[in-house]
Each structure stands twice: as C-alpha cells, then as structure tokens.
Amino acid sequence: MTTPWEMYKQLDTPEDLELCPCCGSAAQLWQYSESATAPTSKVICCENAEQFGPQDGLVNGGCLLYMPPEGFYRPTLREAVKYWNEYAKALTSQQRARRWEAAQVLRSNAEVNRNER
Ligand SMILES: [Zn+2]
Numbered sequence: 001m002t003t004p005w006e007m008y009k010q011l012d013t014p015e016d017l018e019l020c021p022c023c024g025s026a027a028q029l030w031q032y033s034e035s036a037t038a039p040t041s042k043v044i045c046c047e048n049a050e051q052f053g054p055q056d057g058l059v060n061g062g063c064l065l066y067m068p069p070e071g072f073y074r075p076t077l078r079e080a081v082k083y084w085n086e087y088a089k090a091l092t093s094q095q096r097a098r099r100w101e102a103a104q105v106l107r108s109n110a111e112v113n114r115n116e117r
Contacts, residue, residue, distance in 0.1 A: 004036060005033065005035065005036035006031075006033075007032065007033060007034075008030050008031070008032055009030065009031045009032075010028060010029070010030055010031075011029045011030065011031055011042075011077075012029065013026075013027070013028055013029050014029060014077070014081055016081065016085070017029075017044060017081065017084060017085065018084065018085045018088035018089060018092075019088065020046035020047075020048065020063060020065050020088070021065075021087065021088040021089075021090075021091035021092045021095070022046065022063050022064050022065050022091075023046060023048050023063040023065075025046050025047050025048040025063060026047050027044050027045065027046055027047065027084060027088075028044070028045055028046075028047045029042065029043075029044055029077065029080070029081075030042070030043050030044075030045055031043075032073060039075070041073045041074060041075055041080075042073070042074055042075070042076060042077045042079070042080035043068065043072050043073045043074070043080055044068075044072060044080050044081060044083070044084035045065060045066055045067065045068055045072075046062075046063040046064075046065035046066050046068075047066070048062050048063040048066055049061060049062040049063075049066050050062060071083065072084065072087075
C-alpha cells in the first residue's frame, strides 16, 4: 500500500525487547500514523512475515503478532515496549505452565498404562 505519508515507519529496535511470545522471532519497533497530520503511535511487532504451515497468500502469511491488535499501539515508545514485554512475558509463562501441566497428565497416563500391563 502506498500512501503520501509513511503509514508504517520502522524505527531502531530497542535493546530490551522480549522475543515474540507466539513464534519466538525477534520483535521490531514501528511508528504508525493514520494520516500525515495525525498524531503518531508506536507499536512493537513480530518480524516473522514468512508464510508457514497451512497459510496461503502474502496477506495471510506470518505470525499473528506480525500485525498485532489495536492494544499494542501506544502513544509513546516506552509504553509500546512495556506493553509488548508484559504481554510476551505473561503469554510465555502461561504457555510454559500449561504445557508442563499437559506433559504431567501425559506422564501420569503413561504411568497408569504401564502399571495396567
Ligand atoms: Zn511471532
């Protein structure tokens, strides 16, 4: 998409960004503006735009956080980084806990099956 202004402009990536909680890719900092005169906002996005798995078409390719939802758009860099990092840490720890729990269930099922043999 071409606009007379830069709707999305990539800025230097801050150092302290968490990896993408969905796919583990690095994250990038972008500046977003609705129009040439609108106030800008900052957003941290996953850099993974690669088509994978069952995805088809360029538009639908990539990580879910390549184009993150509205909540990731913040008025300042500091807030955008804070939002991304808190989101990433929370989601990663949820995922870790749930996978661990699921693995425990598998393990105890395996134990039961072994004892029944
Ligand atoms: Zn990602």
